[in-house]
Amino acid sequence: MYQYNQVDQQLVNERVASFRDQTRRFLAGDLPEDEFLALRLMNGLYVQRHAPMLRVAVPYGMMSSQQMRTLAHVARKWDRGYGHFTTRTNIQFNWPKLEDVPDILEELAKVQMHAIQTSGNCIRNTTTDQFAGVIADEIEDPRPYCEIIRQWSSLHPEFAYLPRKFKIAISGGPTDRAASQVHDIGLHIVKNDEGEVGFEVLVGGGLGRTPVIGKQIRPFLQKKDLLSYLEAIIRVYNLKGRRDNKYKARIKILVNALGVDTFRELVEAEWEQIKDSDLQLTNAEIKRVQGFFTPFDYEADAANDTSLDAKLAEDETFAHWFRQNTVEHKVPGYRAVIVSLKAHLVPKGDITHQQMDLVADLADKYSFGEIRSTHNQNLVLADVRKQDLYELWQILSDANLARANINTLTDMTVCPGGDFCALANAKTLGVADQIDAKFEDLDYLYDLGEIKLNMSGCINACSHHHVGHIGILGVDKKGEDWYQITLGGSDGEDASLGKVIGKAVAADEVADTLEKVLSVFVEQRIEDERFIDCVRRIGLTPFKEKVYAPAH
């Protein structure tokens, strides 16, 4: 993974010092509260229901074991012993003290971590495929481009005060595991007719109050033009995006208002001015950054392992975990392992400091010392020898990190909701527990197959409920929490927005409602059809009829 050089380190150190100074000026009364608000948000610091919340950047989901240990240390020393992974692959600490934050940042800087631009109306953490570099279907590893974008966007002097937040995702190939179509900019690594690798560029996707699928603005962009093209898009947005209403301020609103063709003309005209400038990426720079993401020294004889097959045959529980929670690696003899942060009745995405330390140790022992976070709030050990899987599974199981539920109903993506978040309209954690309790039977979940469930506690859609196969949105009705259910969303290459099935259901009826939805699926399903395919085939009506049938 990327290692800081002296410039990278200095920039992060100086940001710690500048934030320390901002905090000091605020506490001394020299910095007005509303100004400090914008400044602290740009450094990941919110003030939530109970305490400040610090969001630490995990650039494109990559962490070293050493960084994970520092996160554990932060959780122990300044928080209440745990952290929460987010859909931007970052980690949040829910209980730090405002005056401690500069010290936390200083500790993070020692291991090349920061909280720069994890919130605020600026360019956020670029996300990508959690299997980048190890999956066979990618055209090229997207992580070097994520890092190039990270550097370009960090403390960009022109784009620190955009109309609204700005999110970029990169998919390394045709299978989109980065939700790229629901980002302000989605980049797809593609090959053109000449066999040259570059980017298809999408713009104006996004969720929140007005969910929109991104639109293609350029079918092929050469690698050298990556930054100049991004700069052109964001300059047009910075100048023309709405600033009078924060709910209309995302780039998707501008693109829709102008029409994508007009927007494209503006961008191309701007790009024409800057594409041959110093912004052009050099081959040397691309190669330099790619050099940090070269394949590990995989063992050639790892493929000769026979122990895995034996274990799979003799231990059914392990076999389930293997099937659900591991993924084929492009190197024979290796698998990518998903560490489930979706344990039974545990807040989704939460991880304790002991678990962090353990995962760090496991990464060192089994996976070249690296860990990834996913946009569905799990972790990945991407490079595990097949012969080590059984042992790894046993250790993960003992630590409650091996629930074999990946891509099933209980692999829910859930925001912290009203229990923590000051923006939330409704709580989410209790409803997640209710769903966990109702659908505890793994065999039933396996029979149902792949289902993505996303639940957000408000319309800001941090948990991407619009693109869940099943989406749940918490709404407030006269002080009570109610839940609106959508079906048919997807954040993959077949991206679609879910549709609301009807009026919201009461808090204690969510799991029962899901049971009705699933019963329709089971009845109507053709062979091994996926839930999402079934919804697309039969439409919402059968589900509505079942859920809203008058009681007998």
Added chain:
Amino acid sequence: MPLLINRELVDNDSWQLVDAEALESNTLPAGDIIVPLAYYQEHEAALNGRDGQVAIQVTGDDEIDGVLENPNQFPLIAIFIPALRDGRCFSIARLLKRAGFNGQIRAVGDVSHDRLDFLTRCGFDALDIPADRFSDEVFNAFSEFSVRYQGAEDDSRPVYRQ
């Protein structure tokens, strides 16, 4: 209001920002004046006939394509920043520089410590800081970061070309 030009405090600034009342009544002060772009466009002939220099003030809402065509007709262009969160000023300054403007670009309005460095990097040479937001500490703003990744108006080379 304290005015920084090229990061140093100056006290002999000849420019006067014409206030709304004077504009309304068309009673312009003598000397060098800064007027809103719309006012300039409406009174261009009269303004060019008076003694003293004339500069314009633009905001993010202004259509500035005409200005970009011939920016050097003005010795100074002020960009008004209505609020901290309004980041259009940064792009406007860069467009002016790209259009070849070689006069002074002045930040007026909500100008304070934590944006001074970014403003400077985007091409502003004059920073008009409201008195209540000024202290000697603002001079530190220019040295908080000794490294940067991107090229901008101060140095067009990104880190990988340095």
